[in-house]
Amino acid sequence: MAPDPFTELRSPQGSLVSLYASRPSPGGFAALLSDLLRPIREQAATRDRTVEMSVRADVERIRDLAESFETGSAPAYAVFASDADGIFQVEALTHEVPDVALLGHRPYLRPLRTRPRDLRAGFLVADRLQARVFVVCGSVVTELGDPIEAEPVKRDYGGFEGNAEHTARQRADENAARLWKDAGQRLFEAHQERPLDFVAIGAPAELADGIARALHPYLAQLPRVDFPAVPGSVTETALRSEAASSADEVRRNRQAALAGRVCDTAWSGGMAVLGLSRCLAASNAQAIETLVIAGDLVRPGVLCGSCGFLARSGEECPVCGDGLIETEDVVADLIEAVVAAGGSVHQIEVASPLDNEGVGALTRFPVTV
Ligand SMILES: [Zn+2]
Structure with a gap:
């Protein structure tokens, strides 16, 4: 599925709920949705009244989806909802994703962006x-x-x-x-x-x-x-299972090679950067060609709602002067920025030298950060 229809969703006051749920054992959707939504609702209760009311309405509406998810056949679903902004989108996914729900100003698209492509x-x-x-x-x-x-x-x-x-x-x-x-x-x-x-x-x-x-x-x-x-x-079954196990191996080899390339290039002074702060700076400069993330690294950070500037911390955007907003997973915002700038994103699962840095990138031009 192309995540692009969702990239433009915005909630100026930060009441956008992004929820991903993979099919649990039969009859389990109601409990799963409740579990995922509870912390969102608690979080919203500490915010201003518009956000609180918007999230409360969305929580009810998303819970009501449990029955149709049960009878549906998709292995997973994504929901983007912000009552205050007139947003309510439900998408059947073709693959399982980790169960997660987040509240923010922008849609959380990381589970879609980092899904390994079928080989x-x-x-x-x-x-x-x-x-x-x-x-x-x-x-x-x-x-x-x-x-x-x-x-x-x-x-x-x-x-x-x-x-x-x-x-x-x-x-x-x-x-x-x-x-x-x-x-x-x-x-x-x-x-x-x-x-x-x-x-x-x-x-x-x-x-x-x-x-x-x-x-x-x-x-x-x-x-x-x-x-x-x-x-x-x-038989088709034999071909399918042979393809699946071989694809895993091919993918692991590729991931190890890619992580090695990013680290080697950076260490030898070539066009690559290592570490989250440097990657954020390189992305701000529209320099990232290939972003590589070691595992499911999640770090908080800040982003500018006006110009898209990203950083680990700060109050005011150094580019446009607007106030910076907090984000729970700045790696996800980095992923979006790289994709928007035409770069590619790889989240790797194999152990590699990149584990120490968390994230690294090949750049289009030398970046001094
Ligand atoms: Zn800005």
Whole structure:
């Protein structure tokens, strides 16, 4: 889902409730919503009357959603509500998110921004006689074309038996190689149309390397996983679970490489910054190309409602002079600022040198902060 319809939501007095709830066990939505909303309501009670009344109305209205969430089929829902500002938006999400509710001036979009994207896997499942090609993305399995069959070998019994057998075996090898090449070509076309993130080869173990050698050099450069399978009996469920576990591994490797790149670049004096304060400053300068956050780091901070200036603390905006407003999760505001400036955001789950810094970024130009 594109979070963009929500980015512009604003509540000048800070009464915007952002709530995310993933499907609990059956019958659990009412309790989950109550638990998430209780602290919001308590927080609102300490604010001015407009905020308090607005939140009270929204809490009632959101609680009333429990029943429709129960009967719905989405794995998770997001709600953005501010009665005082005429905002009430409910969105069915396609993936689970951590349960959270926050009160603020702007929508809390971090759970949407930091969700890892589904990786696109190219599957080639083959033995010596048949090959099938699939693309798996998330839980969607698409078979590309019909199964391809190897050309049958006609035995020639005219000569000596030994020779005939040898020739037949050689033919069969050639035919299998051609079969794999044809299947590989189909996968290559899919990759050219839209890039694949990795390749999976499902085959009897002794054939996997031979099949891999038949791949186009572009595909051969991608991460590759092998798993035992035969084309005649491979199931969508098997492909889906193979894709999911391999995607996790590919993603972890990429995250580790990205975190390493940010740290190495910064340490060697290149175009990168480390640490939240420096990243906020670099973002204020519209310099961030790629933001990398170690885990679910959350830090309070301040933001300017007029010009978007971000900092760890302060009263007055040094850019435009407006009063700064407090924010519970300035990392989330940083994420929004980076996305708005055309940068990309990665929240990583693997342990890396970035853990000490919490957050780091590759910048578009050298930043002195
Ligand atoms: Zn400002």
